[in-house]
Amino acid sequence: MNHNPAAHEMELMAIKALCFADDHISESFEMKDVSEWLGISYSYFYHSFTTVTGEPYWQYVKRHRLELSAGLLRHSGYNISEIGDRTGYATVAAYTKAFTQYFHRSPRSFRKIDILPNEKRTLEMVDMIVQAFDKKGHAITPLFSFEMTETDHLPDSTLFYTLLSRGQDPIAQMIMKMTREEQRMRNIISALNLPNAKVITSTLDSVPVTDYEKMSMYAGILIPNKEITPLFMQMAVAEKLMTKRIPGGHYITLPVPTDFATAGIPMYEFIDRYVKEGVFKMSGTHFFISLVAPNSCVIYIPHLKQLL
Numbered sequence: 001m002n003h004n005p006a007a008h009e010m011e012l013m014a015i016k017a018l019c020f021a022d023d024h025i026s027e028s029f030e031m032k033d034v035s036e037w038l039g040i041s042y043s044y045f046y047h048s049f050t051t052v053t054g055e056p057y058w059q060y061v062k063r064h065r066l067e068l069s070a071g072l073l074r075h076s077g078y079n080i081s082e083i084g085d086r087t088g089y090a091t092v093a094a095y096t097k098a099f100t101q102y103f104h105r106s107p108r109s110f111r112k113i114d115i116l117p118n119e120k121r122t123l124e125m126v127d128m129i130v131q132a133f134d135k136k137g138h139a140i141t142p143l144f145s146f147e148m149t150e151t152d153h154l155p156d157s158t159l160f161y162t163l164l165s166r167g168q169d170p171i172a173q174m175i176m177k178m179t180r181e182e183q184r185m186r187n188i189i190s191a192l193n194l195p196n197a198k199v200i201t202s203t204l205d206s207v208p209v210t211d212y213e214k215m216s217m218y219a220g221i222l223i224p225n226k227e228i229t230p231l232f233m234q235m236a237v238a239e240k241l242m243t244k245r246i247p248g249g250h251y252i253t254l255p256v257p258t259d260f261a262t263a264g265i266p267m268y269e270f271i272d273r274y275v276k277e278g279v280f281k282m283s284g285t286h287f288f289i290s291l292v293a294p295n296s297c298v299i300y301i302p303h304l305k306q307l308l
Contacts (some may be wrong), residue, residue: 004133006143010048011050011052011167012051012240013038013040013045013048013049013052013165014048014049014052014053014244015163016038016242017034017038017045017049017057018053018060018166018216019163019204019242019243019244020034021034021035021057021060021061021064022064022204022244023089023243023244024086025065025086025087026067026086026087026088027063027088028088028090029222030172031045031046031057031058033036034057034101034250040055045057050088053166054230057093062098062102063102063203064204065087065088065089065102066087066098066102067205067206067209067210068087068096068098068206068285069083069086069087069099069107070085070088070103070110070206070209071206071207071209071285071295072087072243072282072284072285073107073110073111073282074111074116074206074209074272074302075271075272075275075282075285076281076282076283076284076285077281077282077283077304080092080095080111081109082216084096084106084107090153093263095107098235116208116209118209118210118211118212119208119272121212123206123216125265133145138218143256143257143258143266144254144267144270145185146274146306147269148252148255149253149254149256150252150253150254150255151250151251151252151253152250152251152253152300153248153249153250154224154248154249154251154300155224155225155226155227155248156224156225156245156246156247156248157222157223157224157246157248158222158223158225158228158244158245158246159200159218159220159221159243159244159245159246160220160223160236160241160242160243161218161219161220161221161241161242161243161244162181162209162218162219162220162239162240162241162242163204163210163216163217163218163242164177164178164181164201164217164218164219165215165216165217166216168213168307169213170203170212170213170216171214171217171261171264173217173227174201174217174219174261175261177219178201178219178260178261181219182199182202182291184239185199185219185220186199187219188221188232188235188239189221191235192229192232192235194221194223194227196223196224196227197221197222197223197227198221198222198223198290198291199219199220199221199222199290199291199293200219200220200221200288200289200300201217201218201219201220201260201288201289202217202218202286202287202288202289203215203216203217203218204214204216204218204244206285206300207268208226208268220241220242220244221241222246222288222290233250247284247302249283249305250283250302250303250304250305251300251301251303252280252300252301252303253298253300253301254267254270254298254299254301255292255296255297255298255299255300256296256297256298256299257295257296258295258296258297259288259294259295259297260291263289263297263299264289267287267289267299270299271287280301280303280304281303282301282302282304283302283303283304284302286302287300287301287302288300297298
């Protein structure tokens with residue numbers, strides 16, 4: 001634990017700025033807008049963010065936008081113009097230029113790649129999990145079948161969350177911190193009587209585009225906007241929770257009788273497999289796992305209704 005108050009405040013500021021960028025992914029803003037939102041000087045913000053994260057703020061914003069756009073190229077049903085617009089680029093030309101400079105491929109060419117470099121590692125982790133279950137006599141593969149899915153429609157909601165990892169082994173950090181954070185979230189839900197709120201976990205980043213070591217995993221409360229009260233907002237501020245807008249829409253749901261850590265990697269393989277087969281296309285990168293019980297969770301995948 002960091003006992004230096006100044007360093008702690010600097011890290012909290014950096015996390016807030018990182019989360020601001022994620023929640024405004026399609027919007028135009030400048031660094032001075034973020035420094036003013038944080039209530040600190042531009043110079044202090046510029047230097048402290050780089051000190052904490054090892055990456056200049058605008059470099060992070062650009063990387064995050066382009067990686068999320070690559071995820072949409074991979075799994076969504078949007079065209080290149082729509083993806084550029086959804087990730088903050090005013091024109092197709094600007095998006096194509098930025099994307100090509102970063103990935104050394106055009107968006108159109110990237111969309112045709114069969115297996116991404118980072119994807120190989122993800123799929124290897126899936127195989128390890130499957131083999132581990134098979135040795136115990138429990139077949140996990142049948143659990144991740146489209147025949148096991150249902151559909152749901154979620155209203156416009158807000159995620160109130162805390163980051164479980166940043167710049168460290170994300171899955172290990174997630175597992176180590178989840179029990180405490182899940183209990184904290186459930187205590188908030190219970191204290192404020194929020195029957196429709198969900199405790200969820202996922203990543204702010206794009207799987208498998210973002211480097212594994214740079215992924216930001218979170219735990220949080222997803223609550224319909226209509227049910228957010230002033231009292232809840234007061235508690236969210238007191239608990240130092242970040243916010244992320246989650247658009248309402250159609251979701252594929254997949255209940256699985258496993259813990260969240262076991263479900264996480266096969267979830268990606270499930271998404272990738274059925275998108276490639278043309279069974280569905282995603283409407284965004286904000287898939288998540290709802291924690292129901294110690295060995296029970298539900299995967300939520302946003303999808304384009306017309307393609308099912």
